[in-house]
Amino acid sequence: MKPSVRFPVSASLLRRLAFASIIANVAIVVTGGAVRLTASGLGCPTWPRCTDGSYVTTPEMGAHGVIEFGNRLLTFAVGIIALAVLLAVLARRPRPRGLLPLAVAVFLGIPAQAVIGGITVLTNLNPWVVGLHFLASMLVIAAAYALWRRTVEPDGPATPTVPAALRTLALVTTLVGAAVLVVGTWVTGSGPHAGDQGAARNGLDPEAISQVHADGVFLLIGLSVALVFAFRAIGAARATRAAVVLVAVELGQGLIGFVQYFTHLPALLVAAPGVPVATALGTNKLAAIFGTSTAAVTYARRTKLDWAVAGPSAGLAVLTAGLGAALAGAVPAGAYRPVVLLVLVSVAVFVLARPRLGVVAQPARRTPRRVVAAVAVAGLGIALYDGLIGPGTGTFLVLAFTALVGADFVHGSAMAKVVNAGTNLGALVVFAWTGHVWWLLGAAMAVCNVAGAALGARMALRRGAGFVRVVLLVVVLALVGKLGYDQWLAS
Template identity: 85%
Template sequence: MRRICAVKRSVRFPVSTALLRRLALASIIANVGIVVTGGAVRLTGSGLGCPTWPRCTEESYVTTPEMGIYGVIEFGNRLLTFAVGFIALAVLLAVLLHLPRRRDLVPLAVAVLLGIPAQAVIGGITVLTDLNPWVVGLHFLASMLVIAAAYALWRRIKDPVGPAEAVVPAPLRTLAALTTVVSAAVLVIGTWVTGSGPHAGDHGAARNGLDPETISQVHADSVFLLIGLSVALVFAFRAVGAQRAARAALVLVAVELGQGLIGFVQYFTNLPALLVGAHMLGSCLVLLATLSVQWSTRERRPVAPSPTPDAADRAVPVAA
């Protein structure tokens, strides 16, 4: 009888926490990767390599030799979406096999999986609107949301099941939240800068009409604000003895400085494609580092298991 129960348990929980975390990390990496490859599509002028969607041409779902290298690059990026979706599906299946231990992971896994086709649909709309810069920006921001959900899933897997408790005072949690809002604003304004610049994804694509110099200055000012808030977090966390949060904030400052350096160099060197691609990767890293800081302000404590009926029966009452 005990052997049968042991077999049932092994079938019920075939996915370890370690494997689940590896799959969730792979999902983060894959989603960051498709942002970078999507940037390569735009930077090589291949945004309309497949001039329609969901087909690549009116007659074919795949690229044709007549479409040349631009069609190959655009179609290749579309294929990568299936790979990213497959990883997200694997994560969801692993979470379901992990049940009922971690029911709290299901909504996040579903959000990541559903976010990928949603992001792909927005990508299709960018093609159907001839790379409208506002839709292109929305396409990038949708990817950022999927990355954020994938990161939250990865962190929640490591955390024990239990209520989140604050590890820093309320004013510092507010400061961290403000830093997160400013970081999001930097990403949004960055899409406006991109929409005003020369890398449209196709020679005939329209620009958003914003003055590149003016909007670049607004973007730079928002970056300075973000760095200032992040440096403040480092010193504030150290002052209250929150070393884990201070380390996360220090990593954020380092990532922001690296990203800022790439941004300034690309601006003063007329936006070379390689640096613009590195800047897109940096945007993903800034997002992840920002989320790490936000996560470090709270900590989940494991919930003590309730005594089993057998244990309660065996309990010896204490004399008054």
């Protein structure tokens, strides 16, 4: 009898599949948010079909149908990745402890989410079901993350690294965080972004429930800060870093929440004054893509680019910036200018406080994990921001590459231009498709962009990282001044 053929699964492959599962599940949450914020929740008015007579969207459904059906299609991609993870876990020998239950949970969570999503549609976006849909996604992401963490840790019995009292504090913080998520769905269910203009709200008073949510956030941040100091006091470096990241995420999310509340819960982030937001962004992207492409080519010809970072980042950026551009038209001009101002000021302070940052390359920082983080930050987070808003994107990219993978400012700028060309391309395609580009004005601006980009890239290469650092700070401060003027002084 012919022996069966086995397909060994390496630890590296399993780890990468597990990480891909996290990214895929986060991506479908992001696209689900896009469905809600563009009022496309009933773009496909029934389930499992898109319409009574078709499983796919039809031209009559318009853009809303495309957005909702696209989100449904992504479910299959997420499911395929989850299945690949499950099969890899089953084939892994020896199988690390605790992986199989987590892989099964993630895999079964995908069809469960599809069913809940179907109920959401069939109940005309009942806000309580919509909230359940989101919370179920959080559970799947938590399981996917736990699975990935198990793949990067040594096998064997778990060994506590902090005292029992601190483990209890961490558990309490986790429970409070879960409560904040639950109440957050109630806030969303009481607000204006229902996912469809005809969808009902949950009847809660938005102001009162927002206050309850804010109180929970304050408690969560307080507990998280306590974790930082407690872990640091006992010398638990890894736990301290994790707690610091948690606090940073909470502060960022809390800031966005405050701005959402005080600007009447606007859908998205933007800072483009004057003309309609989508038109201003679309025309700017036409000019910008020529400038960033020129600079990218100049850098590529004269210096060595880290394509392992820049390439995947740019590829992701095309898609993510396109998504941001699709959402930009729903945003009231100037609604989030205070947030952009705060971020830019933080960037300036960060660069000033680290005088050696980016001046000299630090290749020791370029670990595989940091490369993945840089690709995710640049290709997903910053690219989405560029499609939505734009100001400061190049600065954020340079800072990401210098801080995460240890590039100096020259090579960080080179990678930033490659990725920025990708964000401009993705956004421009969407803006052009929707008719939000002033072609003649954009073409005239492009001429200036090309000249400026070529000159800037050559000067950066000739004068080095110190020069780029100074220019970066000047640009950041100029943006702060411009946006500050628009916010408080412009009539």
